[in-house]
Amino acid sequence: MNHPNWIEHLERNSRRSAQIFAVLVKYRLADWLQNIPVNTIQQWLRDDHGRPIPDLGIPARIRLVLTELGPTFIKLGQMLSTRPDLVGQEVACELEQLQSQTPPDSPRTALATVERELGHPVENLFAHFEPEAFASASIAQVHDARLHSGENVVVKVQKHGIEETIEADIGILVDLAELAQKHVPELRSYQPVALVRQFAQGLRNELDFTRERRNLEAFRTNFAEDDSVCFPRPWAELSSPRVITMERLEGILVSKTTELRAHTSDLGEFVRRGANLYLEMIFRDGFFHADPHPGNLMLLAGDIVGVLDCGMVQRLDEGLREKLVDVLLAVSLGDAEAMADSVWALGAIPPTGPKEPLCADCAELLGEYASTPINEIRLSQPLTKLTEIIRKNQIFLPPNISLLLRMLIELEGTAQLLHPAFSLIEVIEPYCEKALARRFSPTQISHQLWRDAHAWHQVLQQFPKDLRDLLDRIRVGTMSVHLEHRRLDPVVNRLVLGLVASSLFLGSSLLWSMKALPLIKGVSLFGAMGYLFALFLGLKLFRAVRSSEDLGSKDQ
Numbered sequence: 001m002n003h004p005n006w007i008e009h010l011e012r013n014s015r016r017s018a019q020i021f022a023v024l025v026k027y028r029l030a031d032w033l034q035n036i037p038v039n040t041i042q043q044w045l046r047d048d049h050g051r052p053i054p055d056l057g058i059p060a061r062i063r064l065v066l067t068e069l070g071p072t073f074i075k076l077g078q079m080l081s082t083r084p085d086l087v088g089q090e091v092a093c094e095l096e097q098l099q100s101q102t103p104p105d106s107p108r109t110a111l112a113t114v115e116r117e118l119g120h121p122v123e124n125l126f127a128h129f130e131p132e133a134f135a136s137a138s139i140a141q142v143h144d145a146r147l148h149s150g151e152n153v154v155v156k157v158q159k160h161g162i163e164e165t166i167e168a169d170i171g172i173l174v175d176l177a178e179l180a181q182k183h184v185p186e187l188r189s190y191q192p193v194a195l196v197r198q199f200a201q202g203l204r205n206e207l208d209f210t211r212e213r214r215n216l217e218a219f220r221t222n223f224a225e226d227d228s229v230c231f232p233r234p235w236a237e238l239s240s241p242r243v244i245t246m247e248r249l250e251g252i253l254v255s256k257t258t259e260l261r262a263h264t265s266d267l268g269e270f271v272r273r274g275a276n277l278y279l280e281m282i283f284r285d286g287f288f289h290a291d292p293h294p295g296n297l298m299l300l301a302g303d304i305v306g307v308l309d310c311g312m313v314q315r316l317d318e319g320l321r322e323k324l325v326d327v328l329l330a331v332s333l334g335d336a337e338a339m340a341d342s343v344w345a346l347g348a349i350p351p352t353g354p355k356e357p358l359c360a361d362c363a364e365l366l367g368e369y370a371s372t373p374i375n376e377i378r379l380s381q382p383l384t385k386l387t388e389i390i391r392k393n394q395i396f397l398p399p400n401i402s403l404l405l406r407m408l409i410e411l412e413g414t415a416q417l418l419h420p421a422f423s424l425i426e427v428i429e430p431y432c433e434k435a436l437a438r439r440f441s442p443t444q445i446s447h448q449l450w451r452d453a454h455a456w457h458q459v460l461q462q463f464p465k466d467l468r469d470l471l472d473r474i475r476v477g478t479m480s481v482h483l484e485h486r487r488l489d490p491v492v493n494r495l496v497l498g499l500v501a502s503s504l505f506l507g508s509s510l511l512w513s514m515k516a517l518p519l520i521k522g523v524s525l526f527g528a529m530g531y532l533f534a535l536f537l538g539l540k541l542f543r544a545v546r547s548s549e550d551l552g553s554k555d556q
Helices: 005-012 014-026 058-069 071-080 089-095 107-118 162-183 192-207 209-222 257-263 267-285 318-333 336-346 356-369 380-392 399-418 424-439 442-476 488-514 525-555
Strands: 140-146 152-158 234-240 243-247 251-253 287-289 297-300 304-307 313-315
Touching: 014 058, 014 162, 058 071, 058 089, 071 089, 071 162, 071 192, 089 380, 107 152, 107 234, 107 243, 152 209, 152 234, 162 192, 192 209, 209 234, 209 243, 209 267, 209 287, 251 257, 257 399, 267 287, 267 304, 267 399, 267 424, 313 399, 318 336, 318 399, 318 424, 336 356, 336 380, 356 380, 380 399, 399 424, 488 525
Parallel strands: none
Antiparallel strands: 140 152, 152 243, 234 243, 251 297, 287 313, 297 304
C-alpha cells in the first residue's frame, strides 16, 4: 500500500523537518505551538548580540531563523528582501542584513572538486592555485590562481554536497507552501507555491556556474565599446557547472570608501558612470546586473567601473519595458489615474480588488512630490512608498520588476555612499525621454505595424481553412451547437405562447374589421372565434407567469 505524498516527504526529510520546527519554536515563530511554556527556556537563549530572543521583534527573529537554518533559507531570505511588495518594508530591510559567509571547504576538498570538474590535476590546469580560499559564501568559495600564460585569475568553487542539501530544503519549502496555500486564505492571493517554485528555479540557476559565465560574456559583449566599464573575462575551458575561472580585477572595492576617496578626486563622475552603466542595462539591453551593492563594484585604474559577481541577473522583455515606460510617463504627467492603470497592468496575475483605492494612493503619492524640485527627490523614497502601495492593494509583481525596483533603490544607496548630493532621478530623466521618443519613432511604429500585419496575415491565412471545415460539417450534418441555460424550456414555451396569442389577436382583428365571411349578425365568425382563442391563450399565459412569480417569492 502506497503512502500519500506528504507522508513520503515527511519520512524522507524527517530529520531536517524536525530541525526546522525546532528552530521555529526556539524563535517563537510557530503560532500553532504558542501555548507550550517555553518562556523560561527562551530567557536563556540570546541572539548574536547577546539580546534575549523574546525581546526581539518579529522581523529580527525571522532573520535569525533563516540564518540558523543555513544556505537555502539564507538565499530565501535574500530573495524576500527584494520583495517588500510581499513581506513589507520592515521585514525586507531586516532581511537585507542576511550574510551568507560560511566556513570554506577544506583545501583538500576544494582541490578534489576542481580536478573532478575540470578533468585534470590542478598543477596541469594552473601555474599556481592557492588552496586556502580568500572568500567563502553559502554556495561557493573563491581561490586565487595564476594561469600558465601568466594572467592572474580567481577560481570560484562550489561547496561539496551543497546541491543535495539545497534540493532537500526545496522539497520541504514546496510542501510548506502547498500547506499555506491550502489552509491560509490570506496567503492564497500571493500564490506561495508559485513563489517558492520561482525561488527554487532561481537557486538552481545560481548553482549552475555555466549561467554566470554566459552572463559575463553577454555583459562584455553589450559593453564592448565602452572603455569606462569592465566585466571580468571568463575562461570557458577552465570552467564547468561547479567551477568558474575568471579574470582577477585589480582595484578598490566601493565598500572601502576611505581608500577610494584617497585615490580619486572626482567621485561624482565615477558615480555617474556607474549609474549610467545600470540604466543602459535596463533601458537599452533589458538585461541587468541585479546586485549593485558596494562589495560588487570596484574602482579600477583610470576611473573605470568594475563589476563583480554576475550570478544575480534579470531580463526585461519588451512588454514589461513598455509597461514600465507607461508608469514613468504617468508620473511625469502627474496623472494619478494613468499611473494606477499602469501599476495595475504590471501585476503578474490580475488583481482581484477594486482599482479606486489604488488610484487614490497614487494621487496622494504624486501630490506629495508635485512641488519638490527634481534634484531634491531621492528615488528610494517614492519607490519605497510605491512598493507599500502595491502591497497594500495586493498587486503581485513579476519577480524581475520587483528586483528592478530593489536594484534602483540599492543603486542610489551605493551612489550616495560616495557622493551624498547625487540624484539618480536626474540621471534617469534623459533615459525616460529617450524611451518615450523611441516609442513614437517611425522605426518603432513600423515594427508595431509589421507585428500587427503579421498577426492579421496568420488569421487571414487560417480563415479559409476554418471556413471550409465549418461548411463541410454543415453539409454532412455533423455541425452542432450546444446551448445550456437553467430553466430555459419554460421561458421558451411562454415566449412561443405569447407570440401565438398576439399573432392570433392581430389576425382576428383583421378578419373582424374586414367582415370576412361567413358572417353572423354582421360579425365575422372566424374573427370572433380567433378573439376567443387568443383570450384563452392570454389567460393561460397570465396564470403561468403568476405561478412562477409565486414560486420565486416562496424560494426567497
